[in-house]
Each structure stands twice: as C-alpha cells, then as structure tokens.
Amino acid sequence: MADFKTHLSVAGTLSGVLAVGCLQTGLAEPKDALLFFTLGAVGGILPDIDSDHSIPVNILFSCLATLAAFFSVFSKIGAYSIVESIILWVAVFVIVRYPVFELFKRSTVHRGVFHSLLAAVFFCFLSATLLHDVFALPSALAWLSSCFIVFGYLIHLLLDELYSVDMMGIRLKKSFGTALKPISFTYLKASIALIIATLALYFFVPELASFIQVVGDVKLYDVLRNNLLPQDGWFGF
Numbered sequence: 193m194a195d196f197k198t199h200l201s202v203a204g205t206l207s208g209v210l211a212v213g214c215l216q217t218g219l220a221e222p223k224d225a226l227l228f229f230t231l232g233a234v235g236g237i238l239p240d241i242d243s244d245h246s247i248p249v250n251i252l253f254s255c256l257a258t259l260a261a262f263f264s265v266f267s268k269i270g271a272y273s274i275v276e277s278i279i280l281w282v283a284v285f286v287i288v289r290y291p292v293f294e295l296f297k298r299s300t301v302h303r304g305v306f307h308s309l310l311a312a313v314f315f316c317f318l319s320a321t322l323l324h325d326v327f328a329l330p331s332a333l334a335w336l337s338s339c340f341i342v343f344g345y346l347i348h349l350l351l352d353e354l355y356s357v358d359m360m361g362i363r364l365k366k367s368f369g370t371a372l373k374p375i376s377f378t379y380l381k382a383s384i385a386l387i388i389a390t391l392a393l394y395f396f397v398p399e400l401a402s403f404i405q406v407v408g409d410v411k412l413y414d415v416l417r418n419n420l421l422p423q424d425g426w427f428g429f
C-alpha cells in the first residue's frame with residue numbers, strides 16, 4: 193500500500209487540477225474550488241482513517257475537526273456574535289478531535305471496511321448530507337463537494353492496489369485486491385453495518401435534481417471544449 197505522503201500528494205494534486213477545471217467552466221467560484229481541493233485531499237487519506245499508524249490518523253482527524261469547526265461557523269454567519277462564533281468553533285473542533293476520534297479508534301480495524309467502494313458511497317452520502325443539512329450548502333454544491341471526497345477516496349484505493357503490484361518481478365503482493373473491492377467480506381458484520389448505515393443515510397441526502405441539472409447542462413461542456421486549450425498562443429505568446 194502507498195504511504196501517507198504519496199496519498200496526500202497524488203489526491204491533492206489531482207483534486208487541484210479538477211478544481212481548477214470546475215473554476216474555469218464556471219461550476220465553482222474561487223472559494224468553492226479551494227473547498228473542492230481540500231475535500232479531495234481529505235478524501236485521499238480518508239480510507240486510512242482506521243489505520244493503526246497514529247500520525248496520519250491524527251492529522252486526518254485534525255483536518256476533519258478544523259473543516260467541521262469552520263463550516264459550523266460559516267453556517268451561522270450573521271446569526272451569532274463574535275464571541276459565540278469563537279465558542280462554537282472551539283467546541284466543534286474539540287468534540288470532533290477528541291471524543292469522536294476516540295470512539296472511532298476503538299470501533300475500527302485497519303483495512304477493515306473502509307478500503308471498499310461501499311465505504312466511498314457511504315462517505316459520499318455522509319458528506320453531502322452534512323454539507324447540506326448542517327453546514328447549509330446548497331444541494332448542488334454539497335453533491336459536487338462530496339464528489340471530490342469520492343474522487344480522492346477512489347484515488348487512494350487505486351494507489352493501494354498499484355502499490356501491491358511488484359513492477360520489477362511482475363508479481364502480486366499479498367495485499368493485492370484488498371483495497372479496491374465492492375465490500376469487505378472478511379469483516380462481514382462491519383460490512384453489513386456499513387450497508388445499513390449507507391441505506392439509512394440515503395433517506396437524508398439532499399435532492400439530486402439541481403446537481404444533475406448543473407452537471408448535465410450542455411453549455412458546461414461547450415465551455416469546457418472552448419476553454420481547454422488556448423485560442424491564440426500559450427500564456428499570451
């Protein structure tokens with residue numbers, strides 16, 4: 193499997209490229225593009241959330257806690273005073289970073305259920321729901337943001353599989369096939385719990401129609417075609 197730095201840099205770079213694409217096609221404003229990039233990078237380390245190595249998981253939970261704290265404050269802009277906003281930021285950060293993290297650490301096994309496509313769908317539904325319901329993002333933007341988490345997540349699973357191929361000897365390491373799989377049959381109980389959680393979340397996800405309308409708009413692809421390469425000379429030359 194790939195290491196933490198590789199996951200973070202590959203997912204971060206590719207999400208950055210995709211976020212710039214969204215910006216250029218008018219799908220995102222600069223602040224959204226920054227959010228997409230961050231979520232893509234977080235998605236790139238999210239499958240190792242149940243890792244036994246403490247540094248990546250600590251960093252990941254610090255990132256998640258910071259994101260949750262900022263989004264909580266953003267969702268209450270104008271409603272709370274400065275002091276209330278600071279209290280809210282600190283409270284959300286501390287809750288996610290410590291009790292939620294501890295609870296999570298105690299209830300997971302590494303490479304258990306999170307290295308699977310089912311987990312990617314679970315995090316897609318979870319992030320879209322949280323971003324829309326808790327952090328007040330419009331549904332289309334919440335879905336688009338969750339697509340970046342899934343994008344980073346899939347890059348992670350793919351990288352883990354690539355690293356389990358020994359290129360020199362052209363043979364497969366024992367870990368081949370343990371990352372990119374629909375669901376984990378080894379941890380059947382946990383997988384069933386994850387299926388139930390994903391199905392339950394489905395009833396809370398934001399409406400999809402406006403997201404489909406945005407990404408299905410033919411004008412978007414015209415803009416993409418017209419802006420993909422420079423019309424007259426690279427970088428103005």
Ligand SMILES: [Zn+2]
Pocket residue numbers: 193194239240307348352
């Ligand atoms: Zn991994």
